[in-house]
Amino acid sequence: xxxxxxxxxxxxxxxxxxxxxxxxxxxxxxxxxxxxxxxxxxxxxxxxxxxxxxxxxxxxxxxxxxxxxxxxxxxxxxxxxxxxxxxxxxxxxxxxxxxxxxxxxxxxxxxxxxxxxxxxxxxxxxxxxxxxxxxxxxxxxxxxxxxxxxxxxxxxxxxxxxxxxxxxxxxxxxxxxxxxxxxxxxxxxxxxxxxxxxxxxxxxxxxxxxxxxxxxxxxxxxxxxxxxxxxxxxxxxxxxxxxxxxxxxxxxxxxxxxxxxxxxxxxxxxxxxxxxxxxxxxxxxxxxxxxxxxxxxxxxxxxxxxxxxxxxxxxxxxxxxxxxxxxxxxxxxxxxxxxxxxxxxxxxxxxxxxxxxxxxxxxxxxxxxxxxxxxxxxxxxxxxxxxxxxxxxxxxxxxxxxxxxxxxxxxxxxxxxxxxxxxxxxxxxxxxxxxxxxxxxxxxxxxxxxxxxxxxxxxxxxxxxxxxxxxxxxxxxxxxxxxxxxxxxxxxxxxxxxxxxxxxxxxxxxxxxxxxxxxxxxxxxxxxxxxxxxxxxxxxxxxxxxxxxxxxxxxxxxxxxxxxxxxxxxxxxxxxxxxxxxxxxxxxxxxxxxxxxxxxxxxxxxxxxxxxxxxxxxxxxxxxxxxxxxxxxxxxxxxxxxxxxxxxxxxxxxxxxxxxxxxxxxxxxxxxxxxxxxxxxxxxxxxxxxxxxxxxxxxxxxxxxxxxxxxxxxxxxxxxxxxxxxxxxxxxx
Numbered sequence: 001x002x003x004x005x006x007x008x009x010x011x012x013x014x015x016x017x018x019x020x021x022x023x024x025x026x027x028x029x030x031x032x033x034x035x036x037x038x039x040x041x042x043x044x045x046x047x048x049x050x051x052x053x054x055x056x057x058x059x060x061x062x063x064x065x066x067x068x069x070x071x072x073x074x075x076x077x078x079x080x081x082x083x084x085x086x087x088x089x090x091x092x093x094x095x096x097x098x099x100x101x102x103x104x105x106x107x108x109x110x111x112x113x114x115x116x117x118x119x120x121x122x123x124x125x126x127x128x129x130x131x132x133x134x135x136x137x138x139x140x141x142x143x144x145x146x147x148x149x150x151x152x153x154x155x156x157x158x159x160x161x162x163x164x165x166x167x168x169x170x171x172x173x174x175x176x177x178x179x180x181x182x183x184x185x186x187x188x189x190x191x192x193x194x195x196x197x198x199x200x201x202x203x204x205x206x207x208x209x210x211x212x213x214x215x216x217x218x219x220x221x222x223x224x225x226x227x228x229x230x231x232x233x234x235x236x237x238x239x240x241x242x243x244x245x246x247x248x249x250x251x252x253x254x255x256x257x258x259x260x261x262x263x264x265x266x267x268x269x270x271x272x273x274x275x276x277x278x279x280x281x282x283x284x285x286x287x288x289x290x291x292x293x294x295x296x297x298x299x300x301x302x303x304x305x306x307x308x309x310x311x312x313x314x315x316x317x318x319x320x321x322x323x324x325x326x327x328x329x330x331x332x333x334x335x336x337x338x339x340x341x342x343x344x345x346x347x348x349x350x351x352x353x354x355x356x357x358x359x360x361x362x363x364x365x366x367x368x369x370x371x372x373x374x375x376x377x378x379x380x381x382x383x384x385x386x387x388x389x390x391x392x393x394x395x396x397x398x399x400x401x402x403x404x405x406x407x408x409x410x411x412x413x414x415x416x417x418x419x420x421x422x423x424x425x426x427x428x429x430x431x432x433x434x435x436x437x438x439x440x441x442x443x444x445x446x447x448x449x450x451x452x453x454x455x456x457x458x459x460x461x462x463x464x465x466x467x468x469x470x471x472x473x474x475x476x477x478x479x480x481x482x483x484x485x486x487x488x489x490x491x492x493x494x495x496x497x498x499x500x501x502x503x504x505x506x507x508x509x510x511x512x513x514x515x516x517x518x519x520x521x522x523x524x525x526x527x528x529x530x531x532x533x534x535x536x537x538x539x540x541x542x543x544x545x546x547x548x549x550x551x552x553x554x555x556x557x558x559x560x561x562x563x564x565x566x567x568x569x570x571x572x573x574x575x576x577x578x579x580x581x582x583x584x585x586x587x588x589x590x591x592x593x594x595x596x597x598x599x600x601x602x603x604x605x606x607x608x609x610x611x612x613x614x615x616x617x618x619x620x621x622x623x624x625x626x627x628x629x630x631x632x633x634x635x636x637x638x639x640x641x642x643x644x645x646x647x648x649x650x651x652x653x654x655x656x657x658x659x660x661x662x663x664x665x666x667x668x669x670x671x672x673x674x675x676x677x678x679x680x681x682x683x684x685x686x687x688x689x690x691x692x693x694x695x696x697x698x699x700x701x702x703x704x705x706x707x708x709x710x711x712x713x714x715x716x717x718x719x720x721x722x723x724x725x726x727x728x729x730x731x732x733x
Contacts, residue, residue, distance in 0.1 A: 006559040007461040009047040010109045010439050011618055013449050014176040014183045016043050027051025037563040038457050039183035045616050050439055052625045058693050059421050060435035082432050084490045086415035090388035091487055098387040099485055103131040104394020112474035114447040115529045123482030130371045136298050138720040139306035141366055145350050146586035149576030151366055152340045154179050155329035156452045157293035158567055159188045162327040163197040164289035168224055169299025173208030174613045178297045181453035186212045204610055206673040218675035221610050222725030223272040225305040225596050228312035229263035234283035235319050244321030252585030259590055271600045287320050291327025302723045305596050306715035311589050324571040331574045333567055334450035335458040336533035341451050343576045344509045358384045370719045372711030375405035388415035397425040398620045398686050401721045402711030403704055404662055428691035436474045440464045445530045459561035475526055499524035510536055517543055592717050609726040611683045620684035623697040635702030636669035638680040644670045647730045654733035659708040659726050665733045666703045681705040
């Protein structure tokens, strides 16, 4: 008999509800759950693919250990013993500083890894790690750390209630929201227009999102910061700044007015290729709208002035009185707050550059340096040379800039341990691969994502299929790896004691008795963490202090979820700066404005490359699903007809795309959806490498656009990679 399992899709921030129809251990069909309190029947093509991920014959179910050029299956005990041998070998020969780690984007969407990767980093004692964060979002973290006091406190556009929605550097048509959790963003944009509001998309490409907007404003890649500074200039110069009730909690308003005085629309128009009159009109429209929300995302982050651009998004929302009010940019109010968003320590000034990378001298920012430093740290001899690497659900050989040098560096490691479900461009070089579970083999409750959700809702999904007997979950693997990386023996790892100690420490910091909290549980793991944060949240039972409050059990009985309402003003709750105010003009950021000004007239006349994503793709990790990659080739070079004619390439032909970093050959797709002077390649492709065991992805391998991204190109003050706005030359192949 066919059964229906109610589940939340874990693949992105939309958190859509699914009906998984299954029979005898096999998924037969996945449909949208129309009763889901959050997504209300919305679903994208990726959500239907969870069954394919579960059944994928290329997916690893047991650990594999390298023997020469081959991988051989091994028991979990044998795999952990080999990990200990490798990790201790590097520590003994070269010291603990020769070890590092890389954390990939899927970690944020995994029930275990999102909650336990901190256990790994703490136990390992590794001081310098790398992550996908310095490719796609570090400028946002820097900006909000300096403005509000917490690097994970992101204002969220209240698109359900706004009257004027500006989208910059984002394409919800392909990826829903990002640092904006809301299902069916395009439907929400249609609703804004239906109620008499207005939507504007500012982007070098006329994306599918523009079909749901009133206006598309093309902009030169990398010039969002000058554009936003000019908008602020107009707001001040034309005396339409109105911060409303925010005035008592703002620091730096007069300083900001002085800083933007020179950024007139005329001064930036040629650089941005947006007419001065258009800039003035948009500024006045935002200011005059009953409510407005400016939303800037990944395209603003991974460019030359990503931090200034990200900061200015919040500045415009503040100057128009649209921060922390319905219809503007608000702070999410999650049922189960994420640990990273909690203010467990007293406010402190941000410190950047506490140390620098060994080879390049790149300054630390929020505990990390650019991921592009990793290859040079492996390849360059000397004290502190990286000899051992642990990758956690990431594929940096494809998804990181300077991919060529990294692909050269990985085989030279003495120890590469990968926690991953596939043998891909990165893990093909591993000495041990430790597979995690399929999404359908484990429970799910999003951790960080509700921290930027437009409503206070929650959903719990139990596991559908039981994992193989004796197979550890990711949270236990992370504890064991961290324990061994810290120099300890695998067989002596006190998993339960470590888990109890971690939760007990958090409980004490939140004002609870650790023993009392732990007495409520018979076992540990991520479900216990979810229950703890529900209980200690606003609607929780506070471990007996509020007997009618919520626990995880509440949601076990509500498979479609519970929705407790929209966002509410709560700036006073989240503000955690030393001054107790919003720092509108942080010196660390404003000191970069001269560098932005100097680049206004120092931009080349050639073609500029930007990245893109497709609705059927999810970075580098959904290309082994045939239903998602079949059909028209989507790894193409988009180019405007005028540019195609100028460089002599034709639709369907192949072109060579060259940057200072390298050259790739790719099919051409001529389209006026690109503004002139800008070309686009999708990211996450390039699977045709020796040793990759992704049968479908190899057939549709595409090219790796990160072979064109120079590692030294970063947003200076955040260390975030510049993968949008790369100068390139295009010629017939």
